[in-house]
Amino acid sequence: MTIQSTDRSTGAAEHRPAAAFTGGAVIGTLGGLIGLGGAEFRLPLLISVFRFAALEAVILNKAMSLVVVATALPFRAMSVPFDDVMANWPIILNLLAGSLLGAWLGAGWATRLRSETLYKVIAVLLVLIAIVLLFGHDATAGSPPFSGATLVVAGIAAGFVIGVVASLLGVAGGELLIPTLVLLFGADIKLAGSLSLAVSLPTMIVGFTRYSRDQSFSVLGRNKPFLLVMAAGSVVGTFIGGLLLGVVPSGLLLPLLAVILLVSAGKVWRH
Structure with a gap:
């Protein structure tokens, strides 16, 4: 369970609070505009700009994502009641039957990967998320394609994959969960x-618990x-992004965000 990275972060002293808050706020705003926590954009920033090692960046990203997800539920309660x-x-x-197991295993795999390998895994997953943003986020609700036991098995399998990805990147997984809920379960x-x-929060807690056993x-x-500063900026940005929802056309926004992820993936791959 020892991390094999040698490029460890140099500590918070070199990370200016203003830059951390601003970066978190900008990324949170981008995420809020499309209904995400922004963690998929925050991760490349932690690696490329703030120079954290891959596994450390994933753990920091997951901690900030937990804060964003926990606060996003109350933010949305006025539009979508808890009932x-x-x-x-x-x-x-x-x-959850699949995502909890996937989160635990994904976090375990991340702690055992060599740093160079983890950078490349992160880069590939960022590319896949960019593709999902382009082709899956505008999915419309309809009748579930499966029913009964087949739907349950499909849900568990989808949850497992999402749990693994969420743990490896330190994200909430909304970019994958939302299309799954719409296309597989016919949700609005x-x-x-x-x-x-609601699925992300316990999934992330399980992954976070697994990461806590590693020295990183x-x-x-x-x-x-x-x-704390970057997480606060992320929450403020997510709130602002929610307020701006509908102002920026998704036809322009989603391709732009996908390009950002592809560029970030290239930088992480070459890190």
Whole structure:
């Protein structure tokens, strides 16, 4: 369980609070505009700009994502009441049956990968998320393609894959959960956003718990001020992005965000 990276971060002293807050706010705003926590954009920033090692960046990203997801549920409660979310508890439990195991295994795999390998895995996953943003985010609700036991098995399998990806990147997984909820379960897009948060929160806690067993988890203690400042910026940005929702046309925004992810993936690959 020892991390094999030697390019460890130099500590929060070199990470200026203003830059951390601004970066978090900008990324949170981008994420809020499309119903995400922004973690997929925050991760390349932590690696390329703030120079954290791959595994440390993933752990920091997951900690910030936990804060964003936990605050996003109350933010959305006025539009999607908690009663509506809990009325769909079978769907939540179905996805959790796979995502919790995937999160635990994904975090374990990340702690055992060589740093160079983890950078490349992160880069590939960023490319896949860019593709999902382009082709999956505008999915419209319809009748579920499966029913009964087949739907349950498909939900568990989808949850497992999402849990692995969420742990490897330190993200909430909404970019994958929302299309899954819409296409596999026929959920309304707004309801899918809140359901994805309900699935993400316990999934991320499981992955976070697994990461806590690795020595790289100490990055949180060494960089607590940086973590808190950037997480605060992310929450503010997510709130602003929610307010701006509908102002920026998705036809322009989604391709732009996908390009950002592709450029980030290239930088992480060559890191």
